[in-house]
Amino acid sequence: MSNQSFAARTYRDDAVVLRTHKLGEADRIITLLTHHHGQLRAVARGVRRTSSKFGARLEPFMVADLQLVRGRTLDIVTQAVAKGSYGDAIAANYDRYVVAAAMTETAERLTDVDGETSTAHYLLLVGALASLSRGAHSTELILDSYLLRAVSIAGWAPSFGDCARCGDPGPHGAFNAALGGAVCHDCRPPGSPAPAPQTMFLLACLLSGDWAGADASENIHRREAAGLVAGYVQWHLERTVRSLKLVERA
Numbered sequence: 001m002s003n004q005s006f007a008a009r010t011y012r013d014d015a016v017v018l019r020t021h022k023l024g025e026a027d028r029i030i031t032l033l034t035h036h037h038g039q040l041r042a043v044a045r046g047v048r049r050t051s052s053k054f055g056a057r058l059e060p061f062m063v064a065d066l067q068l069v070r071g072r073t074l075d076i077v078t079q080a081v082a083k084g085s086y087g088d089a090i091a092a093n094y095d096r097y098v099v100a101a102a103m104t105e106t107a108e109r110l111t112d113v114d115g116e117t118s119t120a121h122y123l124l125l126v127g128a129l130a131s132l133s134r135g136a137h138s139t140e141l142i143l144d145s146y147l148l149r150a151v152s153i154a155g156w157a158p159s160f161g162d163c164a165r166c167g168d169p170g171p172h173g174a175f176n177a178a179l180g181g182a183v184c185h186d187c188r189p190p191g192s193p194a195p196a197p198q199t200m201f202l203l204a205c206l207l208s209g210d211w212a213g214a215d216a217s218e219n220i221h222r223r224e225a226a227g228l229v230a231g232y233v234q235w236h237l238e239r240t241v242r243s244l245k246l247v248e249r250a
């Protein structure tokens with residue numbers, strides 16, 4: 001690597017800033033989800049100085065066109081051009097900020113370096129942040145739609161119609177996170193929640209991106225849907241973390 005010229009080690013990519021943390025006196029390590037290079041951590045030198053050439057372009061939720069140089073351990077950000085001003089519009093509004101933080105944390109956990117699905121995760125996250133910054137829909141609906149689609153990209157697409165276990169055509173009156181969503185009368189384990197039909201319809205709208213259907217939903221069904229989405233995502237994320245821990249122990 002040391003034989004390569006600076007130019008040969010330079011590359012460009014668009015990226016969302018997922019997280020930052022301090023490094024030394026004036027630098028930061030930036031956790032990025034890039035369009036084409038998966039999730040990566042890069043160093044931004046001098047970014048905490050008021051005179052920094054990066055300004056606020058490397059803050060969480062910002063989307064930027066970056067130039068990076070491959071380093072020995074971490075890559076180094078050498079240029080950042082903001083794309084859209086999502087970060088500002090989100091940081092100025094507490095509800096949006098909390099939702100954006102939940103989305104970027106989920107994206108960080110579901111993506112990896114050069115993961116096959118990371119481009120799909122990148123596009124989904126940028127779309128959700130743009131929608132959030134415009135206030136296009138209720139912040140909770142944007143979050144729940146993002147979460148359902150993110151876990152689907154990760155391979156855990158829920159069903160809100162046909163039975164997730166036996167495939168019996170829906171709609172069905174019960175939901176079970178462990179089995180993958182809607183379950184028929186024969187497959188439902190005891191204690192499975194029995195959401196309202198309107199809630200199942202809302203969940204299907206959020207998964208498919210039917211915003212006209214989702215925006216027309218009532219608050220009572222939005223609350224019930226949010227609880228089911230949280231349970232579903234939690235169940236799958238915890239299972240992932242457990243399996244990672246097993247790998248580390250081995």
Ligand SMILES: [Zn+2]
Nearest residue numbers: 163166184187
């Ligand atoms: Zn069934």
